[in-house]
Amino acid sequence: MDNSQPPLVQLAAVRLALDHLAGRPAVTTTPTHTSVSVADLYKNAMAKISRENSPHIASEQAVEGKADEAAGGNTGAASD
Secondary structure, three states: OOOOOOHHHHHHHHHHHHHHHHOOOOOOOOOOOOOOOHHHHHHHHHHHHHHHHOOOOOHHHHHOOOHHHHOOOOOOOOOO
């Protein structure tokens, strides 16, 4: 074995060789794939915010921009 490698690397190489000779399988990991829909995350976040700010308005109406219609067209602005 080459002495130019650090001792820990040498020990790992010896252990790998002995594991191979003993028939032990190498440690493997199984890959996982996760997909994320940013549009769904955004829609859910907007629905949560609108529920917290206006609990009397249904979240679907607030997300679709129909909050003004549900409130009778009153946006909260003072009129003269």
